[in-house]
Amino acid sequence: MEAKKICEKDKEEVIKVGGLHILGTERHESRRIDNQLRGRAGRQGDPGSSRFYVSLEDEIMRLFGSDRVSPMLAKLGMTEDMPIEHPFISKAIENAQTKVEGHNFEIRKYLLEYDNVMNKQRESIYGMRKDLMQNGDIRDHVFEMIDELCEDLVFECAPEKVYPEEWDIPGLKNRIYETFFFHIDLDSIDLKSMTRQGLVDLVKEKILTAYERKEKDFGDGEMKAIERFIALNSLDNHWKEHLLQLDHLKEGIGLRGYGQKDPLREYQRESFDLFLDMLERVKVDTVQKLFAVQPAKEEELIHEQPVMLFNLGEDAPQERKDKKIGRNDPCPCGSGKKYKKCCGR
Numbered sequence: 001m002e003a004k005k006i007c008e009k010d011k012e013e014v015i016k017v018g019g020l021h022i023l024g025t026e027r028h029e030s031r032r033i034d035n036q037l038r039g040r041a042g043r044q045g046d047p048g049s050s051r052f053y054v055s056l057e058d059e060i061m062r063l064f065g066s067d068r069v070s071p072m073l074a075k076l077g078m079t080e081d082m083p084i085e086h087p088f089i090s091k092a093i094e095n096a097q098t099k100v101e102g103h104n105f106e107i108r109k110y111l112l113e114y115d116n117v118m119n120k121q122r123e124s125i126y127g128m129r130k131d132l133m134q135n136g137d138i139r140d141h142v143f144e145m146i147d148e149l150c151e152d153l154v155f156e157c158a159p160e161k162v163y164p165e166e167w168d169i170p171g172l173k174n175r176i177y178e179t180f181f182f183h184i185d186l187d188s189i190d191l192k193s194m195t196r197q198g199l200v201d202l203v204k205e206k207i208l209t210a211y212e213r214k215e216k217d218f219g220d221g222e223m224k225a226i227e228r229f230i231a232l233n234s235l236d237n238h239w240k241e242h243l244l245q246l247d248h249l250k251e252g253i254g255l256r257g258y259g260q261k262d263p264l265r266e267y268q269r270e271s272f273d274l275f276l277d278m279l280e281r282v283k284v285d286t287v288q289k290l291f292a293v294q295p296a297k298e299e300e301l302i303h304e305q306p307v308m309l310f311n312l313g314e315d316a317p318q319e320r321k322d323k324k325i326g327r328n329d330p331c332p333c334g335s336g337k338k339y340k341k342c343c344g345r
Helices: 002-016 031-039 059-064 066-075 087-134 139-157 169-180 196-218 220-259 263-292 298-304
Strands: 020-024 048-052
Touching (some): 031 087, 059 087, 087 220, 087 263, 139 169, 139 196, 139 220, 139 263, 169 196, 169 263, 196 263, 220 263
């Protein structure tokens, strides 16, 4: 109650002298900040006033063009400590603030367009991740990745405008082994009657047959869990690497402006190329890990069980053969004293 009375008394005294007076030492580049400061002087209908002092050396005046104003004032014979008050000056400062606010808005808008590129890619990745987590069986997704990889490998080693006899079959076998970790027999095929699509179908059939055997070795339930784990892990790891690549790209993309190129358009184009490369790496990495994983054999499981080790050396704990002697028991040396008074000291 006492504090409330003191506050009421101080309020009355402040109102009598004209209310709170705001003294500003410069004008901010944003009109909103200046208005917030002015608003402190007239809370809840109380009286108040405000006054701002601006120097020609302030940042806002430099943007306004103080380098042209200073020589003009010197010619008029005005000294440094002579105040200048005129509505035109206040209006000119507000116009400068408006230009600065518009410039800052364009900067934020430009940066937002950069962020939208990453945001669209993030939405795509999170959508893929959500499908992998909610879909109970991603076997069709795995088969689709295998089909795409088989087509890529065959089309790489068997170009379209090359005769079948000139196809790089040994190179195709090596690429298949590097990707799927097993050899397939392609030496017995008749290249003269073989088409590119026929070769693709043949490779797909052999690869999918090998994968189905792996599914039988693991079991249906365990293989589904392995597929989901590997697919999610590969997607997460490559997405994190992709984010780092985008950060590095954004740091130096502004230099493209010196080459008369729009940095934003260059960033959009190259970030999209990086995104496609990342999806390709995810596909290859997922398929390679699925074909590399092998079911543990029964002998390996036995060896992996924990084995109890017994220390039979000098430092091994010894089993006590005699009964432990209490501190108040007779000493075994035959002195007739208690153990704690004799040998137990």
